[in-house]
Amino acid sequence: MTTARAASWRSYSPAAFWRRRLSPFRTRRLLQTHLLVLAVCAAVGVSALLLSCRQVLDGTEAVASREAPAVQGLAATRLAVLRAYEEAGGLNDQEAQGLEDLTFVGVAGLGETYRAQLSAADQGLSRIADRTDQDLGTVNGLLASYSNSINLGTAMYRDRPLMRQQKLEEAHSLLTRPDVGLVPRLDELRRIQMRHAEATATMGWLQRGGWWLAELALAALALTLLSALFVLRDRCGRDWTPYLLVAFALTVLLAVVPLLTMFSAQDDLDGAVGDLQQVTLVSRQSCDGPSLRSCSIDALAEAQQTVTEKSEDVRRQLADETWTDRVYQGTLTGGLLVVVLPVVGLGLRLDSDYGRRP
Numbered sequence: 001m002t003t004a005r006a007a008s009w010r011s012y013s014p015a016a017f018w019r020r021r022l023s024p025f026r027t028r029r030l031l032q033t034h035l036l037v038l039a040v041c042a043a044v045g046v047s048a049l050l051l052s053c054r055q056v057l058d059g060t061e062a063v064a065s066r067e068a069p070a071v072q073g074l075a076a077t078r079l080a081v082l083r084a085y086e087e088a089g090g091l092n093d094q095e096a097q098g099l100e101d102l103t104f105v106g107v108a109g110l111g112e113t114y115r116a117q118l119s120a121a122d123q124g125l126s127r128i129a130d131r132t133d134q135d136l137g138t139v140n141g142l143l144a145s146y147s148n149s150i151n152l153g154t155a156m157y158r159d160r161p162l163m164r165q166q167k168l169e170e171a172h173s174l175l176t177r178p179d180v181g182l183v184p185r186l187d188e189l190r191r192i193q194m195r196h197a198e199a200t201a202t203m204g205w206l207q208r209g210g211w212w213l214a215e216l217a218l219a220a221l222a223l224t225l226l227s228a229l230f231v232l233r234d235r236c237g238r239d240w241t242p243y244l245l246v247a248f249a250l251t252v253l254l255a256v257v258p259l260l261t262m263f264s265a266q267d268d269l270d271g272a273v274g275d276l277q278q279v280t281l282v283s284r285q286s287c288d289g290p291s292l293r294s295c296s297i298d299a300l301a302e303a304q305q306t307v308t309e310k311s312e313d314v315r316r317q318l319a320d321e322t323w324t325d326r327v328y329q330g331t332l333t334g335g336l337l338v339v340v341l342p343v344v345g346l347g348l349r350l351d352s353d354y355g356r357r358p
Helices: 002-012 014-022 027-096 104-129 137-156 161-176 182-201 205-234 242-285 297-319 322-354
Strands: none
Touching (some): 027 104, 027 182, 027 205, 027 242, 104 137, 137 182, 182 242, 205 242, 205 322, 242 297
16 A cells, blocks of 8 residues: 555656656757756846846935935925024014013024024025925025015114014015915925925836746746756756756745845835825924914924924935845845856756767
């Protein structure tokens, strides 16, 4: 009974099935076919894998160096110009109340806050200009006019209430005028930049197709390597060929390690985009509405702190990409070996066994 079961197993085992499938073909033709299939699968799989990895790395670099700083800068600029107006209005309210203990130094000290906010907004737009392809000329012009109106209302016309009020109203109009004001234009720039960031970070169908192609080609490569090892052992009486064994091990590693690493990096990228959406939401919730007159200095200051912290989180999340670069370099090296080793292993065997035959 045991002998019968063993004979049955030998007849219907995977090895017996594959031996019957290959029996019509000559050994030399089988080895040549395996060599061709190995070369094609290795070339396709490694090329698709490297391209897919490069797309993830390039997307991460683009978001970290351009898209994220631009979105964060626009949000910070929006908060800065709003807080500058609130600080200037608060300063003029205190002066209008006739506070006798406000010396010149004290007034200058109170004015430093809104000036610092205007300076931060100007510097923010300057930094954004290097990280976006959008035209910031109109926004820069509006910011200059807005800063001039606030400075006139708080400094030159400090002793003339009617002119002071007029300049502050002018600044508020420049800030909030529908569609063409400073804040609406900043919001539009932010929306466009956010769409760019989302498009850069999102893995599209073409990129997913690249990963599928890479994994399928590597799976076909692994199966073909197993078949080549079987043919060499079954037909040629050879023990395990080191070249093919190493190539098989590398193929398994290439199918697993880059995929897990790059999808982890993609998760970090998606998380960074989520944080950018939170940054824009915080910048709008702190002071919103058609008139923007319900702003609170404390709320704006808290929103600025939140935006700064979130921006730091995004930078930290996207900054440490050394390990993904190392994985990419390892993928490149392993891919080259996977292409070369099967060709060398089967090429040497064909040359040794059939090289002198016609």
